[in-house]
Amino acid sequence: MNDRPSPLMALVVLLATGAFIASPFFTGEFRGYQPDQFPVPLVDPLIQPPGWTFSIWLVIYGWMAVSAVYGLIYRASEPDWAAMRPSMAVAVAVGATWLPVAMASPLLAAVLILVMMVAAIVALHDAPFLDHWWARAPAGLFAGWLTAAAFVSLGLILAGYGLMSGRTAAIVCLVLALLVAAFVIWTVRDTAMYSAAVCWALTGIFLSTLTDDRTVAVISGAGALITGLLALRGVQKLTLTGK
Numbered sequence: 001m002n003d004r005p006s007p008l009m010a011l012v013v014l015l016a017t018g019a020f021i022a023s024p025f026f027t028g029e030f031r032g033y034q035p036d037q038f039p040v041p042l043v044d045p046l047i048q049p050p051g052w053t054f055s056i057w058l059v060i061y062g063w064m065a066v067s068a069v070y071g072l073i074y075r076a077s078e079p080d081w082a083a084m085r086p087s088m089a090v091a092v093a094v095g096a097t098w099l100p101v102a103m104a105s106p107l108l109a110a111v112l113i114l115v116m117m118v119a120a121i122v123a124l125h126d127a128p129f130l131d132h133w134w135a136r137a138p139a140g141l142f143a144g145w146l147t148a149a150a151f152v153s154l155g156l157i158l159a160g161y162g163l164m165s166g167r168t169a170a171i172v173c174l175v176l177a178l179l180v181a182a183f184v185i186w187t188v189r190d191t192a193m194y195s196a197a198v199c200w201a202l203t204g205i206f207l208s209t210l211t212d213d214r215t216v217a218v219i220s221g222a223g224a225l226i227t228g229l230l231a232l233r234g235v236q237k238l239t240l241t242g243k
Contacts, residue, residue, distance in 0.1 A: 007072070012085070045170070049208065084124075090119040106160065117143070120146050124188060156169075185230060192237075195227040
């Protein structure tokens with residue numbers, strides 16, 4: 001009796017990933033919300049990373065495309081790949097709808113990106129260890145950026161709807177993002193690329209707030225330093241173990 005997983009989910013992940021990657025071509029590039037999308041207009045909010053940090057999506061899209069193709073061709077029925085596929089399919093399928101939603105409703109987009117974050121973290125948790133650079137690394141980069149982006153989105157909602165000041169929302173959401181990142185790094189193995197993506201986002205926030213708000217800069221800078229060191233340590237361990 002053959003108990004190997006059906007290759008169908010590998011195809012689903014590939015198609016959903018393709019839709020996710022194609023989305024910007026139909027909706028346009030996203031580099032942050034416009035001030036007039038909120039009841040309280042947000043001009044240069046402290047919590048929002050600068051535009052250049054969004055270039056990480058080029059790496060995420062490319063790496064995830066390679067992973068999905070490789071997974072379908074070479075690992076379609078492998079049990080250790082099968083575990084991550086349902087949650088990854090959810091993350092990228094929701095992601096395919098996120099850009100048009102974000103342009104219409106930041107509030108709904110904040111809900112969707114939280115769903116994406118949770119699904120991506122679950123996918124990272126379940127990703128195979130033996131094919132680290134083909135599966136676990138791109139899943140980690142995706143989940144790490146979404147961790148930062150989800151709490152950036154929450155901070156914009158809190159400030160943009162007048163629930164907190166922009167400064168308070170930035171501080172609260174940075175702390176929440178760091179707590180979630182710490183939980184993931186503490187409980188999930190081989191999270192080098194997850195840490196790297198969180199570091200990238202926090203570095204952007206640190207540099208953009210360096211002369212604007214000392215507290216926000218200190219929190220984001222300390223977070224970037226710690227996650228950056230963890231990413232380097234994780235890559236070093238992977239190199240030494242030959243994964």
